[in-house]
Amino acid sequence: MRTKFYITCGAIALAATGCLDDQNVTGTSTEPNTVQADGSVLWDPSRGDYRVDFTASVAGLPKGAVADGHWYWDAKSDAKKGGTSYISWPAQLTDGADSLSSVIDSCQGLCGTAVLKKGSMTSSPYAGVGFVIARDESGEPVPVDVSSWGGVCMTYTSEANPLIVLDLGDSLEHELGDELPSASLTKSKDGSEITKCVSWDEFALSTKSNELPKSWQEVVGEKAASQLLGLKFRIQADSGEYKFNVRHVGTKVKDPLKTAHRNLSSSSQAETSSSSSIYTNWLLLSGDDGSLWTPLKDKDHVQSLLYTFYKEDEVSESSYRPMEQDGRWFIETDAARGGESSIAWPVSLGEDSSLVGVVESCKGLCGRASLKQGTSQKAPAVAVSFNLAKDSAGNPTYVEAWNWRGICVEYYSETDISVELVLPDSLHRILDYNLPAAKLSRSSSIEKTCLPWDEFRLPDGVENVPQFLKESKQLEIDSTADENQWKLYVGSQASLQLVGLRFKIQADEGDYSFGIGAIGSQFREFKSNTDLPICISNGKGSKPCVGDLMTGNIGFPRVRTARYAKGIWPSHAVEDGEWFVETDSAKGGHSSMSPYQTWLVPIEGARLDSSSLPYESVLAQHPDLTCGICRGITLQREAKKSDELENDTTTGDELLREVMTDDPYVILGFNLANVPVDVSNWGGMCFEYFSTIPLTVELDVSDSLNAVFGANPYIILPESEWQKCVRWSDFALPTEQIPSENLEGSVGEIAAKHLSAIRFVVQSHEDTEVVLNIGTISTYHF
Known part of the structure; x- marks a missing residue:
């Protein structure tokens, strides 16, 4: 040879x-x-x-x-x-x-x-x-x-x-x-x-x-x-x-293993001595991304604090619970109640029962649940679980994960898997350890499914249900709800005090192969957790991405434009984010913006004087609207004459020069950096705002791209709105404007990759007074 x-x-x-x-x-x-x-x-x-x-x-x-x-x-x-x-x-x-x-x-x-x-x-x-x-x-x-x-x-x-x-x-x-x-x-x-x-x-x-x-x-x-x-x-x-x-x-066929499917029930007992045994004993997971857990990237730790919410600013210093992310996969058996169940893995576990080797071999977790009754009075069971957070002593602690909206799982199993919501111990004791749960039905092929929080229910006949689980926000707005309606919202309510998630296999004695792959939150499903913004505060749990670019603050709060710039912006880019103001004065206009007005600030508990607040209904309709950029804007073509100038003899030509011909305007904006940068990973932007007239948002791009576009891509935010999200693809050029070159993709998506500034244009055909409040600016990842 x-x-x-x-x-x-x-x-x-x-x-x-x-x-x-x-x-x-x-x-x-x-x-x-x-x-x-x-x-x-x-x-x-x-x-x-x-x-x-x-x-x-x-x-x-x-x-x-x-x-x-x-x-x-x-x-x-x-x-x-x-x-x-x-x-x-x-x-x-x-x-x-x-x-x-x-x-x-x-x-x-x-x-x-x-x-x-x-x-x-x-x-x-x-x-x-x-x-x-x-x-x-x-x-x-x-x-x-x-x-x-x-x-x-x-x-x-x-x-x-x-x-x-x-x-x-x-x-x-x-x-x-x-x-x-x-x-x-x-x-x-x-x-x-x-x-x-x-x-x-x-x-x-x-x-x-x-x-x-x-x-x-x-x-x-x-x-x-x-x-x-x-x-x-x-x-x-x-x-x-x-x-x-x-x-x-890649392969041409999407699911090769389904094409050459194996009979799992005929598999021999697992051999943990050889990494190659995985090919003959278990199905292999696809390794696709999950918004919470991408196995090959995250190894044996779920990114469990992504998108969770801990109201750290609403608790007193004495009751503050310092926490950090947990998310490590661990194994639970029925040994404490006399069972003899176990899990056979395709490779030996690492130090401290680490499942890293298993994850690398399976692109997730795969093994065989060996269920043995022993002296237990309940059906035998094993589980793989992860907790979301731990306190300073390393003990599990709860966080709010309501905005996950549910949990998405890639899996297969020879028997049903019960997904349980782990709650604080005090609630467990009241429930006699009967937890809200939803079912992943047995499947001999790899499946992907999402379980909304409202699919999680308590077992029938559970007594002494904590009042917390009966206080659903949904019931507050449903006047027709009967006395048992709360059972439909147990899962959503439990997600407000979620400690962890447990994937439990409980069945008759026997061996059952299973696999758990990518994990996602329902509102992000199986989208990658590597290519979109995430919101984690520094060591104190995490918050939603609402206001991740700018939160309401008196004055002109700086926009955090480099929040997700790592690995995307060029090395010489320097964050800006400071607000600037432009008026129509250079074109002969006389528009202006008033300084901060106390009557524009929705102060909790304050009584509002209607004589000083002509827009009192704004705050009544939107009590949570925070004051970020709170301004009164005057749009005005020509200067108002005082009484002594009423008889002014200015000629017609001179007067024409004083009056602008365009619509009056005021522009507020911020530069992203010292050079055009790529912010396409924001996905778009979300605004909490109020304006008494429609508000135009423009994308100011690099000079070379501007020459191709011929105008700034824009969208219009409706008047009297509170929350509005727009994707980059929603931005468009004026109807009559055609780019000078053929473009692959929408102008908004292209602009987002070469963005210099974002401008809010307040403009009207007529002279008018405008109330404007830009409360928060967020990335669009919802």
Whole structure:
């Protein structure tokens, strides 16, 4: 057998020539054969993946084999055919299996320059990268059946037309005439990314079909997929230098394991001694993002204080409960009441029963609940749980999680899972430990579902229910509610004093396989917790994102424009956020803004004098409206003349110069930073405000983008509103304004990536007095 030199450690340090600039690969290719990949993710460097992960896509590995997935590059490349090609990397390679990790970190992908040199070759030279799916005990690649993938998807950039090559090993390559099945991809234009999915039946050999071995004369790609060693991304072209960057790898089929489903009930007892046993004993979770728990990112800690609310400012200093996030997964059994139940895991637990290893193997938690009655008087049970917060002594403490709206779970299980809301001990004792619960129904395939708080109910017949659970806000506004109506809102009420969540498996004696993957709050579901703003206060629990950019404060409170700038803003950007005011005086107008007025401030408990407050109804309708920028604004075209100027003999021409022809206006705004910056991750903005006329909000962009737009994107906030949220996509140009260039995406979304300032324009056709209050400004993540 000829030897391939897979460089996976101590690689030769070649001169770095740089990768495709990240700023040049954010577009979307317009190639006609480009498709959107929606299959299962195998490799995503943006979430920290160094190796290709097959746990959610391969039903089984050969006996004794272990998953590989580490990227390699073929040091000899085309040398066996006379070529002298190689790859120049942008970073020094490291030792160990993840020798290309430094490259992946440097460009959020696998980038380099393929230096192609033909030498004595009779065909085009080539170089490339690849990965092996699995290896045997001696470290040799072994074939794996991945036909259930349906094909493979790649996102990449390349200055030459690349190939996806199916690696079948030396012996089969020799049988096939020193070639392997491959599929051609297209090069990218102007460095834009291309996503291409290729079905197995699209992979072909250049050898004429009648020259192939008999066993390969039909369906080459599908046959190759049933005994695949690995995949290669290859650049093959004329001699020269070609930059490339592999950004993402996935399967063509969305749920490969459902295609090749296994009978869970026939699984053998778990083996905790081998990490490879996971492929033969349990389903593997998809590893998708969750707004509260993304397993591969968060490991064994749920981000349990995201979006929760602790009213730290409404309690006295003596009753203040200092807290910090908890969220660590832990195991509960029925041993205390005489049961003998346990959980068998696919790998051994770490120090202090850490579940990190399990999470890494399963992309979540997976195991087998072994339920044994023992001397217990109740049905046997085990559970995996997490608490939300802990106090300064490390004890669990409650927080308000009502605005989660419920809990979303990725899971599978051979029996029902009861999701329980863990409450403070004082309430547990009253309830005799009967907790509000909702059911995840048994499923032999991976499912995703959301459980609203109002689906959580107490068991029938529970007595001594704490008054707290009967005091639903919903009942206060429902005059038709009967005496048992409170039972419908137990879950929502319990979420106001939530200690933790318990996923309990309780059934007859026996073994039940289960898995719990991504966890989300219902109002964010399975959206990533890495790409949108989060609201955590400093060591005192957390608050909703309401007012995360600006909260009401007398005067001109600064806007926290850099709140979510980390990793997005350029290093030389400096936060601004100070308010500025512009009037129409430069155009001959006489509009003005009054200083702070006491009658605009809704002071709790204060009696309002109607003679000094013509807009008393505003505060009556919106008692919670805070005073941020509270101003009286006068919109006025020309100056009012005093009595002694009534007989002024100013000529018509002179008077015309004094009167503005445009509508009078006053503008309040704030700059985001000293340079245009990207705030697209805000999603948009939410305002708590009041205005007696409609209020225009404009996005002021960079000079170059302004030249393309020709006007500022804007939206109009209605008059007499209290709360209003707008997405970036809601901003538009004036009807008659057409951008000078074709744009991909809405003008508002593009503007948000190059934003200089946000301006609030108060303007009217007629002279008028305006009351304006901008109370809070928030990011739009609801």
